[in-house]
Amino acid sequence: MQNSLALLDTEIILKYLGVESNYFILNIFDSIESTNTFLIDFFKSNKVSNKSSLIHVAVAEAQTKGRGRNGRSWLSGFGESLTFSINWNFKEFPPSQLSSLSLVIGIALIRVLKSLSIEHIYLKWPNDVLFNHHKLAGVLIELRSGMEKGCNAVIGIGINFNLSNVTRANIAAKTTDLFQMTGKLFDRNLVLSALLIELKKVISDFEKFGFHYFKSEWLGYHAYEGKRICLKKPNHQIMGIVDGVDDDGALFLLTDSGRQIFNVGDVSLREEN
Ligand code: ATP
Numbered sequence: 001m002q003n004s005l006a007l008l009d010t011e012i013i014l015k016y017l018g019v020e021s022n023y024f025i026l027n028i029f030d031s032i033e034s035t036n037t038f039l040i041d042f043f044k045s046n047k048v049s050n051k052s053s054l055i056h057v058a059v060a061e062a063q064t065k066g067r068g069r070n071g072r073s074w075l076s077g078f079g080e081s082l083t084f085s086i087n088w089n090f091k092e093f094p095p096s097q098l099s100s101l102s103l104v105i106g107i108a109l110i111r112v113l114k115s116l117s118i119e120h121i122y123l124k125w126p127n128d129v130l131f132n133h134h135k136l137a138g139v140l141i142e143l144r145s146g147m148e149k150g151c152n153a154v155i156g157i158g159i160n161f162n163l164s165n166v167t168r169a170n171i172a173a174k175t176t177d178l179f180q181m182t183g184k185l186f187d188r189n190l191v192l193s194a195l196l197i198e199l200k201k202v203i204s205d206f207e208k209f210g211f212h213y214f215k216s217e218w219l220g221y222h223a224y225e226g227k228r229i230c231l232k233k234p235n236h237q238i239m240g241i242v243d244g245v246d247d248d249g250a251l252f253l254l255t256d257s258g259r260q261i262f263n264v265g266d267v268s269l270r271e272e273n
Contacts, residue, residue: 016193033065035085036156059084085156100211100249122223134176
């Protein structure tokens with residue numbers, strides 16, 4: 001725990017990673033447009049082989065054009081959040097088999113936050129972390145195919161640590177941060193290293209066993225299970241009661257016209273009271 005802001009620091013993160021540090025290449029920025037964009041451009045420019053098993057990490061004190069899903073923005077000011085991205089080369093899975101990956105990333109987030117004694121956190125399908133209906137963290141996954149069998153995933157994560165009033169006022173969604181939740185300033189270097197280790201573990205398990213292996217754990221964190229929600233698609237919305245997920249991470253909804261299934265895509269959930 002800290003009394004004031006400690007900046008992101010490569011040496012400290014490597015120390016926390018210990019032997020696991022051999023698997024990661026860290027790129028720390030004071031300010032960058034978007035950590036996801038950095039990694040995508042990095043791979044496009046072929047500076048590194050798609051087949052490399054090293055995990056590249058981009059982490060920034062501030063993002064000037066942080067992105068959420070489907071063109072939405074992710075906002076954070078200098079040092080207020082942990083915003084970072086990693087790449088993962090899936091050797092066997094094409095993008096069509098990775099729809100449940102975002103749910104698995106949510107599991108890594110919850111496990112690490114709980115290990116820091118942060119409780120009462122849940123996942124809003126597919127992967128937002130909520131505390132008391134307020135958004136604490138979000139995930140953006142961007143897939144790049146073009147390889148024979150597999151694909152390259154860039155996985156971006158934003159966790160709010162201590163948002164300023166200015167940042168908070170610019171976010172339309174109900175938002176929270178770790179300081180507001182606990183009254184504590186968490187060490188971002190420590191949390192990042194714990195997340196990197198957990199992400200490596202869950203994605204490796206996902207490659208071996210699939211989402212089925214995580215499904216009951218995920219359902220235990222599911223914020224809206226059994227609740228009445230409104231599912232918003234670009235052109236219309238559907239009301240229903242949430243009834244679990246399938247082995248590909250798609251969401252079941254009990255609607256007036258029966259049990260329907262929705263894939264991870266451009267859909268957003270809102271709880272109906
Ligand atoms: P929704 O939360 O509307 O269902 P989503 O899960 O697809 O959408 P993301 O792509 O994860 O959303 O994040 C983008 C949305 O999150 C923005 O539209 C904004 O409302 C909200 N947002 C932006 N910055 C933050 C932040 N720092 N903390 C919490 N929420 C944020």
